[in-house]
Amino acid sequence: MNNITDIIIRVFSGAGASSIIFFSTIIFSLPLGLLITFARMSKLKVLSGFAGFLISVLRGTPLMLQLFMWYYGPFYLFRVSLGLNWRLPAIIIGFSINYAAYFAEIFRSGIEGIPVGQYEAASVLGYTNSQTFIKIIFPQMVKRVIPPVTNEIITLIKDTSLAFAITYTEMFTVAKQIAAAKATIIPLLVAGIFYYIFNYIVAFVMGRIEKSFNYYK
């Protein structure tokens, strides 16, 4: 019994490292995703073309490969040696930019799904373009994108285990190491339960947020 408590404590100690990736990615990728959406929907062909290209590269290559690029890139491309302190920033940049690309497309679908009538009504009432977006379009977009954004957030929690590819020891790696040392799969099951609980909380909170936005129904 003591043994299992010990395993649970050790696996949980790795949860902090996973949470750092998770929360940093959420904080940075959501606003960045919105910026990419604006660029993608811009009337400037150069800007929207660039955003489209960026999204296609970020979505079209493995996240693990992108993490390698951010981590090893500075040295192998520019011969700049950044030391181990670069590891966490590289992970956060890699995750945030990758997830921003997915969020950008979700936001775009949310914005484009809003009926033209809303814009027309705003125009009739004398709203400027930015007022229309901030007061009318954006709140409706947020409502619409919550389910797909929740999907991405849940995927993100599970993707944090990719960070070990560039030697960052997070929860799943800790679990794998204990499993190897003790020749048992219990640590992996414990890690699985932790992921599930974390995802359950996220799904619950997002469900609540979705409900609180349901003021017209």
Place this chain on the structure above:
Amino acid sequence: MKNLKTVLSTLFLIVFSLLIVACSNSASNTTVETTATKEIKETVAQKKTFTVGFDAEYPPYGFVADDGSYKGFDLDLASEFCKRAGYEFKAQPIDWNSKDLELNQGNIDCIWNGFTVTGRENDYTWTFPYVDNSIVLVVRSDSKIEKKADIAGKVVMGQAGSSAITALEEEENAELRNSFKSLEQCPDYNSGFMNLESGMIDCLAVDIGVAKFHLNSSNGKFKQLSENLSSEQYAVGFKKGNTKLRDEVEKVISEMWKDGTFIKIAENYKDYSLTDMICLGEYVK
């Protein structure tokens, strides 16, 4: 329409329950050996397949050759053993962290892959050692680190689950380990050397064969400290208690040693200084 719904939901139920059955089976295997696994093992024995578990990123013992096939000193030995003992040879790449699960579930018959005996004497049924290996310390060639004492205050890395990490976690190395700035773990040795080259870490603790390979193929980017972290031996590991298969392997390897086949196979890997590390002669009577 309703019909289609019934069909679909029945299908879903079947698939889902199969999944649950499969999951619960694999979960119970590690603690209790079910009759099912015993049956599987017996059928394996009837077909006489000899499945070798190995890490496909561990040259020269097991790795992926230029043509995509699995190659390596240990795989060559195992395949020669199978030829002589009449087994069908199967090379099964495994995740090194899951080696015990694979062995206990009977997915593999043995681990034959530069497998370190030292520290694991009582965990497996072992053949006699055939390679004497040591864990060495590798640094960048422009590094100021010259001897073991110099790595105090530095960032040191080893492969997760490797004998280097095991050695550093031992009580007798506690002082050395605590002198490090930090001890990091990498998923495979290639990323370890990339971390070393790019200056992320200062020193890599690595098995001598792997170190020699990278020292030879990297045009002087790295150097090896003259002091070793530890010295150790390799043998073939079987599931504890499987002395029958172990004895068979020992017998055939001894024959291979006496007729010179063993050394001939080792010479195919002389880039890795394998021939210098063979210690089988001390054990074959």
